[in-house]
Amino acid sequence: MLTLYQFPNSHYCEKVRWALDYKHLDYRIKNLLPGLHDRTAKKLAGSSSLPILVHDGKALQNSSDILTYLDDVFPQNALMPEQESLQQEVLAWEKFADEEIGIPIRLVFYHTLLEHPALLVALFTGNGPWYGAFLLKAFFPRLKAAMQSNMHINHKTAGAANKRLGLAIDKVYDRLRDNRFLVGDRFTRADLSVAALLAPLCRPKKYGVDWPHPYPEPLESLIAGYAEKIAWVDDIYSGYR
Numbered sequence: 001m002l003t004l005y006q007f008p009n010s011h012y013c014e015k016v017r018w019a020l021d022y023k024h025l026d027y028r029i030k031n032l033l034p035g036l037h038d039r040t041a042k043k044l045a046g047s048s049s050l051p052i053l054v055h056d057g058k059a060l061q062n063s064s065d066i067l068t069y070l071d072d073v074f075p076q077n078a079l080m081p082e083q084e085s086l087q088q089e090v091l092a093w094e095k096f097a098d099e100e101i102g103i104p105i106r107l108v109f110y111h112t113l114l115e116h117p118a119l120l121v122a123l124f125t126g127n128g129p130w131y132g133a134f135l136l137k138a139f140f141p142r143l144k145a146a147m148q149s150n151m152h153i154n155h156k157t158a159g160a161a162n163k164r165l166g167l168a169i170d171k172v173y174d175r176l177r178d179n180r181f182l183v184g185d186r187f188t189r190a191d192l193s194v195a196a197l198l199a200p201l202c203r204p205k206k207y208g209v210d211w212p213h214p215y216p217e218p219l220e221s222l223i224a225g226y227a228e229k230i231a232w233v234d235d236i237y238s239g240y241r
């Protein structure tokens with residue numbers, strides 16, 4: 001039995017959902033409420049970070065470790081190329097995506113979305129328990145302060161994160177100028193990771209989240225500026241998600 005503990009909107013959780021779906025595995029989903037998730041997460045896996053995948057009583061944390069585990073235990077539709085020479089390259093792209101795309105996108109998003117409580121509560125509680133929205137509404141000011149403090153979200157860091165994101169998008173765009181895939185000649189976890197972590201900018205249906213359309217400003221304009229360079233994300237979602 002596989003159970004994924006997640007936040008539906010989290011792009012790191014989307015990495016794991018995608019890997020599970022790509023391997024045609026049956027799994028249960030448990031959606032946790034941000035701010036109220038930490039007790040469950042710590043009890044399962046030691047720290048509060050999601051995603052957590054529990055397989056037959058064994059809890060795994062960290063999306064990259066989970067992908068490695070899934071490829072080891074369920075080798076069908078491998079996410080790694082067979083050639084050893086390409087494997088390090090794939091892992092380097094995934095690490096790059098986790099650090100240089102996942103983190104700055106989240107900061108840029110929450111810098112705007114935390115100013116829109118109704119919208120964020122809907123995003124956090126979609127597909128969750130019926131009482132989630134009531135709880136989070138009441139708890140929102142504390143949640144906002146905690147998220148701003150934990151992720152160091154302010155005007156200055158949001159500006160820096162946007163620059164970092166722009167550089168990361170340029171690097172991916174350059175790499176894909178003459179290639180359909182980031183590494184080698186087939187889909188790997190490098191493509192999965194980069195596409196999943198960029199996906200909140202593209203709002204693909206298969207992500208399974210009802211993203212706001214449009215996002216509140218300045219987020220929507222910022223995203224519009226990246227549209228041409230990240231069109232590849234929709235292609236990869238169409239072909240492999």
Ligand SMILES: N[C@@H](CCC(=O)N[C@@H](CS)C(=O)NCC(=O)O)C(=O)O
Nearest residue numbers: 010011012048049050051062063064
């Ligand atoms: N490196 C981790 C990052 C996961 C992560 O940052 N998760 C966020 C959601 S996007 C989280 O759980 N935040 C709440 C917490 O850490 O308590 C991974 O790849 O799984």
